[in-house]
Amino acid sequence: MPFIPHTEADVRxxxxxxxxxTIDDLFDExxxxxxxxxxxxxxxxxxxxxxxxxMRERAGRDEGGLCFIGAGAYEHHIPAAVWEITTRxxxxxxxxxxxxxxxxxxxxxxxxxxxxxxGLTGMDVSNASLYDGASALAEAVLMAVRANxxxxxxxxxxxxxVHPFYRQVARNICANQAIDFEVVDFDAEHGTVDRxxxxxxxGEDVTALVIPQPNFFGALExxxxxxxxxxxxxxxxxxxxxxMSLALLKAPGRWGGGDGADIVVGEGQPxxxxxxxxxxxxxxxxxxxxxxRQMPGRVVGRALDADGCxxxxxxxxxxxxxxRRSKATSNICTNQGLLVTAATxxxxxxxxxxxxxxxxxxxxxxxxxxxxxxxxxxxxxxFDGPYFHETVLRLPMAADAALEALAERGVFGGLALAxxxxxxxxxxxxxxxxxxxxxxxxxxxxxxxxxxETHAAPA
Amino acid sequence: xxxxxxxxxxxxxxxxxxxxxxxxxAVDDIPDALARDxxxxxPEVSEMDVVRHYTRLSQLNFSIDTHFYPLGSCxxxxxxxxxxxxxxxxxxxxRHPLAPASHGQGQMxxxxxxxxxxxxxxxxxxxxxxxMAGAQGEFTGVAMIKAYHDHRGDHHRDEILVPxxxxxxxxxxxxxxxxxxxxxxxxxxxxxDIAALREKVSERTAGIMLTNPSTLGxxxxxxxxxxDIVHGAGGLLYYDGANLNxxxxxxxxxxxxxxxxxxxxxxxxxxPHGGGGPGxxxxxxxxxxxxxxxxxxxxxRGDGAETRYYWMTEADLPHTIGRLSAFMGNTxxxxxxxxxxxxxxxxxxxRVAEYATLNSNYLMARLKDAGFEVAFPDRRxxxxxxxxxxREKSQFGVTAADFAKRLLDYGxxxxxxxxxxxxxxxxxxxxxETESRETLDAFVEAMVAIREEARADPETLRQxxxxxxxxxxxxxxxxxxxxxxxxxxxxxxx
Numbered sequence: 001m002p003f004i005p006h007t008e009a010d011v012r013x014x015x016x017x018x019x020x021x022t023i024d025d026l027f028d029e030x031x032x033x034x035x036x037x038x039x040x041x042x043x044x045x046x047x048x049x050x051x052x053x054x055m056r057e058r059a060g061r062d063e064g065g066l067c068f069i070g071a072g073a074y075e076h077h078i079p080a081a082v083w084e085i086t087t088r089x090x091x092x093x094x095x096x097x098x099x100x101x102x103x104x105x106x107x108x109x110x111x112x113x114x115x116x117x118x119g120l121t122g123m124d125v126s127n128a129s130l131y132d133g134a135s136a137l138a139e140a141v142l143m144a145v146r147a148n149x150x151x152x153x154x155x156x157x158x159x160x161x162v163h164p165f166y167r168q169v170a171r172n173i174c175a176n177q178a179i180d181f182e183v184v185d186f187d188a189e190h191g192t193v194d195r196x197x198x199x200x201x202x203g204e205d206v207t208a209l210v211i212p213q214p215n216f217f218g219a220l221e222x223x224x225x226x227x228x229x230x231x232x233x234x235x236x237x238x239x240x241x242x243x244m245s246l247a248l249l250k251a252p253g254r255w256g257g258g259d260g261a262d263i264v265v266g267e268g269q270p271x272x273x274x275x276x277x278x279x280x281x282x283x284x285x286x287x288x289x290x291x292x293r294q295m296p297g298r299v300v301g302r303a304l305d306a307d308g309c310x311x312x313x314x315x316x317x318x319x320x321x322x323x324r325r326s327k328a329t330s331n332i333c334t335n336q337g338l339l340v341t342a343a344t345x346x347x348x349x350x351x352x353x354x355x356x357x358x359x360x361x362x363x364x365x366x367x368x369x370x371x372x373x374x375x376x377x378x379x380x381x382x383f384d385g386p387y388f389h390e391t392v393l394r395l396p397m398a399a400d401a402a403l404e405a406l407a408e409r410g411v412f413g414g415l416a417l418a419x420x421x422x423x424x425x426x427x428x429x430x431x432x433x434x435x436x437x438x439x440x441x442x443x444x445x446x447x448x449x450x451x452x453e454t455h456a457a458p459a
Numbered sequence: 460x461x462x463x464x465x466x467x468x469x470x471x472x473x474x475x476x477x478x479x480x481x482x483x484x485a486v487d488d489i490p491d492a493l494a495r496d497x498x499x500x501x502p503e504v505s506e507m508d509v510v511r512h513y514t515r516l517s518q519l520n521f522s523i524d525t526h527f528y529p530l531g532s533c534x535x536x537x538x539x540x541x542x543x544x545x546x547x548x549x550x551x552x553x554r555h556p557l558a559p560a561s562h563g564q565g566q567m568x569x570x571x572x573x574x575x576x577x578x579x580x581x582x583x584x585x586x587x588x589x590x591m592a593g594a595q596g597e598f599t600g601v602a603m604i605k606a607y608h609d610h611r612g613d614h615h616r617d618e619i620l621v622p623x624x625x626x627x628x629x630x631x632x633x634x635x636x637x638x639x640x641x642x643x644x645x646x647x648x649x650x651x652d653i654a655a656l657r658e659k660v661s662e663r664t665a666g667i668m669l670t671n672p673s674t675l676g677x678x679x680x681x682x683x684x685x686x687d688i689v690h691g692a693g694g695l696l697y698y699d700g701a702n703l704n705x706x707x708x709x710x711x712x713x714x715x716x717x718x719x720x721x722x723x724x725x726x727x728x729x730x731p732h733g734g735g736g737p738g739x740x741x742x743x744x745x746x747x748x749x750x751x752x753x754x755x756x757x758x759x760r761g762d763g764a765e766t767r768y769y770w771m772t773e774a775d776l777p778h779t780i781g782r783l784s785a786f787m788g789n790t791x792x793x794x795x796x797x798x799x800x801x802x803x804x805x806x807x808x809x810r811v812a813e814y815a816t817l818n819s820n821y822l823m824a825r826l827k828d829a830g831f832e833v834a835f836p837d838r839r840x841x842x843x844x845x846x847x848x849x850r851e852k853s854q855f856g857v858t859a860a861d862f863a864k865r866l867l868d869y870g871x872x873x874x875x876x877x878x879x880x881x882x883x884x885x886x887x888x889x890x891x892e893t894e895s896r897e898t899l900d901a902f903v904e905a906m907v908a909i910r911e912e913a914r915a916d917p918e919t920l921r922q923x924x925x926x927x928x929x930x931x932x933x934x935x936x937x938x939x940x941x942x943x944x945x946x947x948x949x950x951x952x953x
Contacts, residue, residue, distance in 0.1 A: 002807050003537050003729075004814045005895040014821040014896060017828075023813045026820050027709060029839050030678050034710050037809075041579040045804025048541045055798065058565030059550030065562055069555045072785050079478040081510050083547075089524025090517035093538050096735035098530070098875075101927045102867050104461075105520035106734035109513070112465050115944040119500015125943045128735070131591040134785035165785045172781035173598070176605060176637025220493050248489060251497050267785065277566050278556030278787030279591065280737035292941065298735065303937035306922070306930035309461060313932045315941065321594075322878070326630035326640045331594045333628050338733030341513075348465050348509045352499035354479030364484035386489050407559045415557050434480050 002045060064410060066440055068369070070390045070431030071216070071415040072133065072163050073278070074244070074270045076358065077435055078342075079349045082272050086342040096334065100303075100313045106337065107312035110300040113344040120246045121239075121264045122253025123286035128298040128335040133267025134166040136283025137210070137240055138173035139296045139330055140265045143287070144208035144236045145179065146329070147262070147294040151234060153205035159184040159193045161215035162240060164420040188423075191217040191383030191392065193226060206235040211261070213241050213249060217429065218366075218390025219383055220249070227256030236262040243284060244270040245388045247352075247359035252286075263287045272346030273339050282336035282343065293319060296330035361434035362389035365441065369432040372445035376452060382427055390431040392417065392424070397455045399428045405451040411444050461928065462515050466945050469503040477506070500947075519928045520734070521872045527898050529822075531843045531875035531887025532626070532674060534704045534726030536815075539799060542729070546794035556786035560769050566794070567768035571757045573741075573797040580808055581703075581720055582713025583743030587756040589788040593701065596721025596740020597632040597668070600697045602780045603719055603744065603751040604666045605636055607695065610751075610778065616693070620659060620667040622651055624675050624879040626701060629668045638665055645881060649675040649835050651685060660692035670699040671715065672706070672841035674879045675834065676819075676887065686716025695719065695748075700740075703727040704891070705816060705842035708809030718745045727811070728796035739792040750778040755787060814892035815842035818899060822890050825903045830910075834882045843889035845882050846874075852884050855913040857920045859884040862909055864931065865923035869905040 006014075011023070020026055027035060046054070067075050086092070090105060097103030110128045117126035130136040141156050158167055158181050171181055185197040192215060209230040213223050223239070230237040239252040239261040252261035269281035287295055293316065301315035321328035350358060366389045373379050378396030395402050399416035406413040414428035432441060504512075521528065528535035551566050560567060574586040590596035601619065608616040619633035622643045630640040641659050644652045651669075667689050671679045679685065689696055698712040698720035704727045712720045724730050724739040732738075744752060755770040770787075773779060803811065819840040826846055827833050834845035848859045863873035863886070875887040890899055912919045924930065 001810055001814075002802055003539065003893050004810055005893070006814060006817075010896045011817065014817055018817075018820045018824045020820070023817055026813075026816045026839055027678075029680055030710060031680075031683055033683070034714050037582075037709060037711055037714070039579055039708060039805040039808065042576050042805040042808065043801065045807045046801050048802065051541065051798055051801050052545060054801075055545040055548060055569075058568060059545075059548035061565035062550035062554050062563050065558065067553075067555050067558065069557050071557055073556050075553070075555065077478075079475070081478075081506065085510065085513045085517065087543060088514070088517045090520040090522045091734055092543070092731045093523035093535075094520045094734045095528070095530060095533055095535060095732040099521070099863070099867060099873050100932055101864070101924050101929045102521035102526075102872060103519075103734075104928045105516040105518065108462065108464070108516055108519070109734075111943075111945070115464075115466065116501055118944040119498065122497055125941075131595065131737075131789075132785050135591070135595070135783065163785070165782060168782045169784065172602075172783055173635075175602065175780075176635070178637075220489065222493075224492060246495065247499060248486060248495055250493055250495055254497060274552040274791075275555050276552050277554040277563060277790040279784065280789035280791050281785075282737075289941075292943070299943060301937045302942040303932040303934060305932050309929065311461070311929040311932060313934050313937055315934065315938050315943075318938075321627035321631035323627070324631070325627045326634045328627065328631040328634075331598060331628045331631035331635050332592070333594050334592050334736035334738055336733075336737045337735035338731065338737060341734060344465075345509060345513050347501050348504055348512075349475045349478045349506065350501065351469075351474045351503050352501045353474050353483075353503075355499060355501060357480045357483040360483040360486050361480040363486040363489075367486075367488075386493065388489075404559070407562060412555060412558050412562075 065412050066410060066443060067412045068414050068430050068432055068444060069412050071429055072267055073275055075275060075433050075435050076270055078272055078274060078346065081349060082342050082345045085345055086338060091341050097314060104311055107300050109341050109344050111302065111312045113340045114300060116344065116347050117284055117286055120243055121286045122251030122260060123264055124289035125292050126286040127295050128300055129268065129340045130283035130285055130297050130332065131336060132279065132281045132283045133265065134169035135173060136265035136285050137166050138170040140238045140263045140285060141170055141174055141179060141208065142177060143263060143294050143296060144238055147291045148207050148236050151205055151207040153180065153207055154178055155180040155182060155206050157182050157184050157201060157206060157209045159186065159210060161186045161191065161193055161217060162210055162212045163216045190385040191219040192221050198229060202233060206233050208236040208238050210238045210240060213239060214245055214388040217383060217392050218387040220386045220388065223255045227261060231256065231258055239264040241266040242270060243268060244359050247355040248363065262291065268339065268343055272342040280336055280339055282339040294329060297332050298335045358434050365432035365434065365436050366390060369430060369441045369444065372441055373448060376449050378452065389433065390429055392427050392429050394427050396452060397426065399426050402451055403428065406447050409447040411447045413444065464945055465502045465504060465512050466947055468508050468512060471503055473503045473505055475506040475509065526870060526872050527894060527902060528872040529874050529888050529890050530872060531889040532701055534889060534891060536729055536891035537893040538729050538731045539802065542795040542798040545798050546791055551794060564768055567757055569797045570793055571759055571768050573793060573800065574757060576800045577722060577741055577743060580708060581743045582711030583720060584746040585744055585749050587742045587752045588793050589753050589755065589783055590721060590740035590742055591784055591789050592736065592738040593721060593723045593740045594628045594632060595783060596742055597628055597699060598635055599742050599753050599783060600719040600721055601632055601636040603748050604695045604697060606751040606780050607748055608665055616663055616665040618663045619665055624673055624881050625668065625670065626674060629699060649673065649677040649838060650680055653681055653684060656685060656688055660688060660694060662693065664692050664694035666695040666697050668697045668699055670701050672702045676841050676844040677835055677838045678841055682715045702841065705812060707811045709812040719748050724792060724796040729799045730792045730795040737789045737792050739789045750776060751780050752776055753781065753783050754779050811892055818890040818892060818894055819843055822888065822899045826906060829903055829907050831906065843887055846886040846888060847882050848884040851910060851913060855917045857913045857917050859886060861920035861923065865909045865920045866905060867924040868926045871902055871905055
């Protein structure tokens with residue numbers, strides 16, 4: 001029996017101790033009408049060898065392809081040690097550190113993670129992580145509504161330059177919380193928050209302004225001005241960042257002329273999580289110390305034990321659902337523990353110099369890619385202005401068809417934006433991380449040139 | 460034994476050289492005003508430092524791989540290694556979530572089949588895999604119940620009934636969905652108080668959230684009657700799958716009358732708990748809730764060699780409650796659950812419930828015989844049961860927490876303590892099906908030995924643990940003087 005150690009003698013003896021005849025007797029309190037189940041649609045069990053063969057065959061089908069898609073999930077090199085250590089059974093098969101004396105490994109990892117996140121973002125405190133970047137934005141919005149006591153409007157300004165999926169998730173998770181999400185358009189020239197559109201809300205009661213950096217188009221927002229705008233209008237500034245970019249970009253804790261952003265969230269995936277078809281990733285959430293009690297999710301703090309030695313515990317638990325029940329700051333009762341373990345090991349291996357080199361190589365590769373692609377007739381950048389490691393290109397044909405033809409040539413050329421933005425037909429969001437070589441960039445350019453040529457001169 | 464922080468090991472200029480690009484190309488087009496102007500705040504250490512440090516930290520943990528971990532309601536069973544190895548094949552791991560579906564048919568086929576397997580084993584109409592944890596599965600379920608009523612014009616239905624023994628996420632979820640929580644009392648046998656339920660249902664009832672077997676470790680005997688009462692009042696039934704391991708393949712939530720359920724794949728389908736996540740809260744729905752399912756969910760077109768799997772979007776499900784994660788939920792967790800389900804097969808699933816229940820009833824009988832008081836002595840245990848140590852507390856002046864801490868010294872992870880809140884000084888004990896009889900017997904011996912210590916010298920328990928990397932912590936002081944990040948005298952200071 002897979003994963004069950006009992007011998008026939010065990011079962012016999014155990015039933016005797018219980019005073020039951022058969023295992024089925026143990027279910028005799030349950031209405032007999034419920035106890036006649038057939039599971040025909042489920043296959044018979046298979047051996048590990050059989051499953052291995054099946055999974056290798058299926059994984060093989062999905063292999064290959066040169067990936068230039070970003071849009072919130074990024075291909076990075078993950079050092080071998082990261083998952084070798086993360087999948088040690090002591091990390092992999094432990095649970096939430098309810099007994100701190102028996103969980104110091106997990107707890108210290110989270111404390112180190114929180115410290116690294118504070119360092120990267122320039123914020124005071126970090127939680128132990130949330131599910132992913134999009135749900136972290138939803139939680140940040142709810143947190144801002146709790147934390148900004150001076151604002152009564154529950155109005156949150158959500159620029160269109162924020163990832164479209166993040167905007168959807170924030171709306172869906174906050175759907176029954178009477179949050180008034182207001183869209184702020186982007187500037188057609190730069191692809192960044194349109195200052196005139198934002199200024200329409202100047203002087204109004206605004207609870208929070210969401211500031212993406214880099215934004216969904218890869219473009220760099222004028223974060224200083226936006227943060228100051230928020231604070232001048234009594235709103236909290238919620239930063240949405242890519243942690244990898246922070247090696248090159250100003251820490252959100254230093255945005256603007258005052259104390260910086262109030263809450264910072266982001267997708268942690270670039271820090272050691274494989275793409276894996278969409279998850280598991282993790283959401284980072286940091287804030288100013290004065291808002292710490294409004295923060296959702298788990299937090300680890302340093303504590304002293306009975307011998308006066310330093311150690312780590314889950315702290316601020318009175319905010320959480322198991323104590324506060326219907327009045328909790330969130331219903332969240334886990335973090336993405338294993339991903340945080342991987343991220344902490346990943347950041348330790350990279351260190352400040354490794355992170356800087358990785359981020360700079362991403363930026364340089366994307367610039368080199370853009371140079372190659374815009375050298376092709378009819379291909380141009382849609383927005384000008386500075387960017388990190390992604391940008392939007394216009395193609396001389398429908399983007400969907402171009403991407404499909406590129407995929408047939410083994411190149412995943414980016415994300416078509418037509419489905420997400422009116423007026424961005426024939427455009428793709430492209431990204432080249434540090435994993436790409438000059439040869440890879442050439443391969444993309446050659447494939448695109450061939451696709452466009454075929455399109456221009458159909459057989 | 461303690462381990463210094465990674466930040467304390469570093470030296471300026473030291474680093475792991477092989478893991479990052481060989482150079483940092485110049486990026487000179489980022490305006491100064493937007494560029495980094497402060498320390499990055501990461502440690503500067505070598506490869507060896509990192510490997511040794513985190514390996515040593517891992518050794519400070521209890522885990523399923525190293526210890527019996529009878530944490531009630533958490534289903535800490537063996538996590539088969541094949542699930543990790545095979546879910547980590549490069550074809551799956553390297554796949555970008557927005558890569559064309561035509562190049563992800565291998566993975567999508569697995570996920571589609573997982574939806575089908577979960578649908579069958581729960582007796583529901585359809586499954587969606589997107590919720591990223593149990594609590595998000597709960598949120599999804601209640602949001603769908605709201606959407607169902609709103610769609611029918613029943614906008615006034617905003618009350619969610621929750622038994623007083625429920626996990627705290629239930630009321631917290633109801634609140635997040637904009638509902639009012641109505642608490643239901645429990646009767647002396649541990650079942651929902653039916654008379655109180657009849658009183659509290661009304662035209663404002665949106666639904667009820669139930670765990671069955673309940674958090675009290677017993678199967679809700681009147682479940683069919685409860686379903687009739689709630690449905691009769693126009694409400695829907697939500698099943699919290701926290702305890703699905705107790706009935707997997709034996710009893711199905713769909714047959715009990717539940718309209719929407721979530722499953723904790725990190726419990727019942729043995730995906731790793733990972734020190735507190737990632738989980739997965741896959742969702743099952745009845746046919747009347749199908750159109751409200753979250754996206755993306757996987758659909759299938761064609762048959763045989765023509766079979767194609769695709770992501771369902773708003774176009775396929777115009778009444779969907781929408782997207783709840785940036786991409787596809789915790790896909791890697793789902794792949795592990797799929798592999799586990801295939802290894803078990805249909806007979807293996809039924810055996811999960813049978814042997815989890817056998818182990819639980821055996822351990823309950825042994826502890827009862829050894830003189831411990833169980834909360835519901837006349838009931839069958841489900842996959843877990845409750846021991847109350849209130850007698851030990853009054854006789855020896857030791858608490859459930861003291862017992863729990865001493866168990867750690869004996870090499871057992873403590874059961875869940877002080878939950879559910881209804882039973883004083885309680886242990887919620889869940890042995891799971893993957894533990895051998897010898898392990899259960901050793902646990903009983905430890906409990907008896909600890910009680911002897913409590914009798915002879917209760918201070919032994921109050922001082923416990925004494926053999927672990929740390930002693931008991933002053934958690935009150937830690938919450939008062941918050942120290943949430945290491946202060947190296949840099950911008951990392953909190």
